[in-house]
Amino acid sequence: MNNPQELRYTKEHEWLSTAEDGVATVGITEFAANALGDVVYAQLPAVGDTVTAGETCGELESTKSVSDLYAPVTGEVTEANQDVMDDPSLVNSAPFEGGWLFKVKVTDEPAELLTADEYTAFAG
Amino acid sequence: MTDSSSSSPASPRRTALDATHRALGATMTDFAGWDMPLRYASERDEHLAVRGRAGLFDLSHMGEITLTGPQAADALDYALVGNIGKVAVGRARYTMICDAEGGILDDLIVYRLGGQEFMVVANASNAQVVLDALTERAAGFDVSVRDDRDAYALLAVQGPKAAEILTSLTDADLAGLKYYAGLPGTVAGVSALIARTGYTGEDGFELFVGPSDAERLWQALTEAGAGLGLVPAGLSCRDTLRLEAGMPLYGHELTKATTPFDAGLGRVVKFEKAGDFVGRAALAAAAEKAESAPPRKLVGLVAKGRRVPRAGFSVVASDGSVIGEVTSGAPSPTLGKPIAMAYVDAAHAEPGTAGVSVDIRGSHEPYEVVALPFYKRER
Numbered sequence: 475m476n477n478p479q480e481l482r483y484t485k486e487h488e489w490l491s492t493a494e495d496g497v498a499t500v501g502i503t504e505f506a507a508n509a510l511g512d513v514v515y516a517q518l519p520a521v522g523d524t525v526t527a528g529e530t531c532g533e534l535e536s537t538k539s540v541s542d543l544y545a546p547v548t549g550e551v552t553e554a555n556q557d558v559m560d561d562p563s564l565v566n567s568a569p570f571e572g573g574w575l576f577k578v579k580v581t582d583e584p585a586e587l588l589t590a591d592e593y594t595a596f597a598g
Numbered sequence: 599m600t601d602s603s604s605s606s607p608a609s610p611r612r613t614a615l616d617a618t619h620r621a622l623g624a625t626m627t628d629f630a631g632w633d634m635p636l637r638y639a640s641e642r643d644e645h646l647a648v649r650g651r652a653g654l655f656d657l658s659h660m661g662e663i664t665l666t667g668p669q670a671a672d673a674l675d676y677a678l679v680g681n682i683g684k685v686a687v688g689r690a691r692y693t694m695i696c697d698a699e700g701g702i703l704d705d706l707i708v709y710r711l712g713g714q715e716f717m718v719v720a721n722a723s724n725a726q727v728v729l730d731a732l733t734e735r736a737a738g739f740d741v742s743v744r745d746d747r748d749a750y751a752l753l754a755v756q757g758p759k760a761a762e763i764l765t766s767l768t769d770a771d772l773a774g775l776k777y778y779a780g781l782p783g784t785v786a787g788v789s790a791l792i793a794r795t796g797y798t799g800e801d802g803f804e805l806f807v808g809p810s811d812a813e814r815l816w817q818a819l820t821e822a823g824a825g826l827g828l829v830p831a832g833l834s835c836r837d838t839l840r841l842e843a844g845m846p847l848y849g850h851e852l853t854k855a856t857t858p859f860d861a862g863l864g865r866v867v868k869f870e871k872a873g874d875f876v877g878r879a880a881l882a883a884a885a886e887k888a889e890s891a892p893p894r895k896l897v898g899l900v901a902k903g904r905r906v907p908r909a910g911f912s913v914v915a916s917d918g919s920v921i922g923e924v925t926s927g928a929p930s931p932t933l934g935k936p937i938a939m940a941y942v943d944a945a946h947a948e949p950g951t952a953g954v955s956v957d958i959r960g961s962h963e964p965y966e967v968v969a970l971p972f973y974k975r976e977r
Contacts, residue, residue: 508625511834512642514929514936515904535906537641537834537929540959566640 477503478570483593486544489570490587493580497552500545501574502534502565505597510536513565518543518554518576525551527584532575534565543575548582613658614751614809615816622830630722632659634833641834645931648798648839649973652757653831654819661725662750662806663718663732667741670714676875677735678706679858681868685710690778690795693866694858695728700880701854702861704728705846707795709780717746717791717806721848735876751812755819756802756839758975759826764803766822768792777801786818797836799843799973838928841937844898844971850909850925851896851939857881859888860941862896862970894922895947898972899956899965901936907956907965913940914962916953921946924956932973939970 481489487506491499507513515535525531525545532543554576558564564573588596610633613619619626624635635656637644647653665673674682680693690709694702704724709717720728725747733743755763765772770783770792780793788811796802807815820828837847846852851861858867858881867881887893899907907927912920922942930937938956946954949969955962 511625511637512640512929515906517905535929537838538636540906540908563642 477505477590477594477597479590481570481590482546483588483590483596484544484546485586485588485596486546487597488544488546490546490583497577497579498547498549499574499577500547501569502543503593503597504569507566507569507573510534510539510541510566512537513562516558516562516565516575518559519545519551521551521553523551525549525578527582534562545578546587547578547580547584549578549580551576552579553577611659613656614812615656615658618813618816619656619830624830624832627833629833630659632722634659635830637832637834638830641832641838642931644829644831645835645838647827647829648757648800648831648835649932650758651827652755652759652763652802652823652829653798653835654816654823654828655754655756655831655836656812656816657752657754657804658750658809658812659722660752661720661722661728662746662752663720663725663729664715664744664746665718665732665736665741666715666744667739668714669739670716670741672873673732673736673739673741674708674716674718675871675873676739677732678708679867679875679877679881680708681871682708682710682716683871687712688779688781689776690780690793692778694852694863695731696857696877696881697854698877698880700857700877700884702848702852702856702858703731703854704848705852709791709793711780711782711791724848749808750806751809752804752806753812753815753819754796754802754804755823755828756796756798756831757800757828759823759828760800760802763819763823763826763828764792767818772803786815786822788815788818790815797843797845798839799845799971800839800975837926838931841926841928841939842930842932842971842973844939844973846896846939847926857884859884860894860896864888892944894941895944896925896970897940897942897947897949898968898970899924899927899938899940899954900933900968900972901956902964902966904936905958905961905963906936907938907940907958907963912957913942913946913965914955914957915946916955918962920957921954927956930972937972938965942967
């Protein structure tokens with residue numbers, strides 16, 4: 475499993491980019507995308523929504539199940555990925571790139587975010 | 599992100615093809631006590647491959663029960679709702695086994711292998727119940743009931759290219775093998791019961807073979823199908839394929855609390871057969887009720903939006919009242935939108951009924967009521 479070193483991760487299988495101008499990008503990991511199967515519907519938080527670390531902020535629906543999406547950090551959503559809403563399979567084909575989910579202006583982040591190595595050990 | 603589905607910690611049984619599935623990188627799932635391939639890569643791609651070309655399935659979890667003896671046909675006519683004595687040698691029948699109250703214990707395919715020999719194929723989840731019921735119901739007849747669950751592996755090749763793939767591996771007369779027929783033959787040097795049956799809505803074959811031959815047959819089919827677009831296909835796409843084809847699944851559309859008439863499958867109950875059969879009186883009453891005052895009907899629902907209905911979700915009318923329940927739901931790869939089967943109050947069950955929604959986690963999503971099936975192959 476190739477989890478990019480420059481990202482940080484949660485135990486809910488989300489990844490978070492390093493903030494630029496305070497804005498970080500959020501997605502789900504390749505491990506999570508594989509576990510879900512084909513994603514067919516993505517309900518993402520709307521621009522302007524405030525998301526809270528550890529709380530649900532959307533859902534991803536796959537052939538077999540629906541999964542809650544958790545916010546890895548607290549902040550205001552600045553962008554939701556329209557490409558993913560139009561074509562949710564991007565989450566499967568490019569989970570760390572074109573399949574990103576939303577961007578958030580971070581106001582607070584939990585201490586327990588994982589490094590790539592920690593996440594790789596966690597996800598197994 | 600947390601997957602809301604759960605898995606059982608108990609150690610499930612493995613099929614003869616277990617190592618093959620793992621080598622192919624399959625995602626495995628516990629299904630009715632068996633560790634089965636859910637999907638190999640994208641379930642959507644597997645689904646579309648079966649619709650457009652061909653898919654190869656391991657269905658070894660299915661439960662085979664063999665009845666042999668002078669009164670094998672009589673025993674099955676008593677035990678099942680179908681007219682099994684009328685099935686010709688080499689043909690198969692879709693049928694059901696009901697309890698005395700008319701409730702469905704399982705849906706079955708019965709193959710007549712000889713004048714006095716039948717193979718009953720039950721769902722994995724019900725195989726023990728069916729075996730026990732057949733054993734008990736056959737007690738007064740001159741017949742022996744044999745548990746053959748471990749005697750067979752079951753491979754299925756399904757899709758428009760299935761016949762072409764299989765033809766290259768066998769001398770059996772596939773062109774003469776009709777839908778719902780089966781004949782013994784040799785495929786890739788392996789002795790098999792070759793049946794033209796399936797659960798996908800496509801043409802295809804099910805191959806019952808000895809477990810020790812399963813790997814060899816899988817590899818031969820894989821090689822023969824390589825140039826024709828055959829892919830290994832898991833249970834996830836099998837479920838969406840059967841759903842599109844409007845085929846019921848036990849535990850969803852069919853349960854002990856439903857009769858064949860509730861499920862719109864009353865045609866499988868053959869009252870015209872001579873003797874008594876288990877459930878006859880209750881089923882006659884159910885048939886009458888379904889005719890005069892049906893409570894709910896099994897319908898198809900097609901989403902106007904993109905959110906997916908799941909089994910157990912409520913179907914609601916425009917005033918918010920609950921008018922039914924979803925039994926199966928999934929995104930349909932062929933239609934490109936979510937579909938469902940649901941039991942809906944008869945007043946709302948006509949195709950085109952306006953104002954029908956599904957309650958998807960609190961949001962009422964509009965759905966169109968349609969006749970089943972969602973998909974029918976061109977012949």
